[in-house]
Amino acid sequence: MAHELYTRTNQKLFFAGLSLEAWRRAEEGQAVNAQALILAEREACLFHLYGALLGICHEVAGYYRFEEVNVPRVEAILTPAVLGATPSPELAELVELAQQSETWLAQLISAYQALFQPPRAPAKAKVDPTLPLIQAYSLDEEEPLLPRAELESWRQQLKVLALRFRETLSEC
DSSP states (O other), X not given: OOOOHHXXXXXXXXXXXXXXXXXXXXXXXXXXXXXXXXXXXXXXXXXXXXXXXXXXXXXXXXXXXXXXXXXXXXXXXXXXXXXXXXXXXXXXXXXXXXXXTTSHHHHHHHHHHHTXXXXXXXXXXXOOTTSOSOOOOOOOOOOOOOOHHHHHHHHHHHHHHHHHHHHHHXXX
């Protein structure tokens, strides 16, 4: 593999695509462990999408010769402080997308960070002491997992972003 920064981004986008394809096959299959395969591929896809985003950050940092070229976390690069110290239009766009919680980029970062949170017990309803002693159960499920289509959308948006940035970063 060439030692260019863009190769890592491309590799991560490709790996995310492989994970999405394996996820699709697991959903279509009749395997006993299909649910476990789906969860594993979801996590693998999020891991690679985050890596692709980090690769894009490294491409921008490398082009402008920022000190953050070897930072191992997106959250350390996409901050207003880094943008203030090393301004660039690409970094400004990434920081803006990361700071607004409703954007696809902020949701990707949040979903990746959620992978490292411990499991939480579901919240129990408070019981009124004046009610009879009948046990009540909630049939609410846990938060639904991100659908495969959404992660595929994030992958496509990362691809478009990388290609657009590369056009502006290349010297004519």
